[in-house]
Amino acid sequence: MSDQGTTQQAVEEMELEEQGEARPGDSSDEVVIAVSPAFGEEQLHKQTIHKLPHAAVLRELLAGIEEEGLKARIVRIYRTADVAFMGFDGANLSGSGISIGIQARGTTLIHQRGLLPLAPLELFPQAPGLDLDNYRQIGKNAAVYAKGDSPSPVPQGNDPMARPKWQAIASVFYIREVEFVDQDKKATELKVNFEN
Numbered sequence: 001m002s003d004q005g006t007t008q009q010a011v012e013e014m015e016l017e018e019q020g021e022a023r024p025g026d027s028s029d030e031v032v033i034a035v036s037p038a039f040g041e042e043q044l045h046k047q048t049i050h051k052l053p054h055a056a057v058l059r060e061l062l063a064g065i066e067e068e069g070l071k072a073r074i075v076r077i078y079r080t081a082d083v084a085f086m087g088f089d090g091a092n093l094s095g096s097g098i099s100i101g102i103q104a105r106g107t108t109l110i111h112q113r114g115l116l117p118l119a120p121l122e123l124f125p126q127a128p129g130l131d132l133d134n135y136r137q138i139g140k141n142a143a144v145y146a147k148g149d150s151p152s153p154v155p156q157g158n159d160p161m162a163r164p165k166w167q168a169i170a171s172v173f174y175i176r177e178v179e180f181v182d183q184d185k186k187a188t189e190l191k192v193n194f195e196n
Helices: 003-010 053-065 085-091 132-146 162-179
Strands: 011-020 030-035 071-076 096-102 108-112 122-125 188-195
Touching: 011 053, 030 085, 030 132, 030 188, 053 071, 053 096, 053 188, 071 085, 071 132, 085 096, 085 108, 096 132, 108 132, 122 132, 122 162
Parallel strands: 030 071, 030 096
Antiparallel strands: 011 188, 071 188, 096 108, 108 122
8 A cells, every 4th residue: 555545544534723813924934824714624525626635635735844844834714715815815924925725625826925816836726636745745845935945846747638527526616615705704823633
């Protein structure tokens, strides 16, 4: 069995505990992980479109950041279900100015403060093609950007049939995610407790 399979089975549950309104960080060695309103919620079965447990995905993002010697802060963005604006908000809250935005379906990006919302550093639009190794590398790359370096982009496959195969399912994910949006609610700091 691969390491990825072991990780996926070992970490399938987590609790995301709200810690109050998220404030801008002042530590240059932090990366904010900005999760969507429905990330980790039971209604979406706590897994990505590719059936990776949200807990396993989050653990890999955290591990990638920690491997580069930086720390992560997790924030839930309630005002939108759009990954670009989640990343944008996360970057503005991050002490380093770097964030990772992630939707419940697994679509992810790396953003930097000062960039336009729709102009992230790296974008991973084909969530069905992302595995746990990809998420760990995304965490590593975000940390490298936070240190002021320029990493090689995370390699990702390109499946020309992804759109017809996954469009309907992705739309259902997004529609359900939008139900959690609350434009009047501020971004919230989260504490993660993994249950294995």
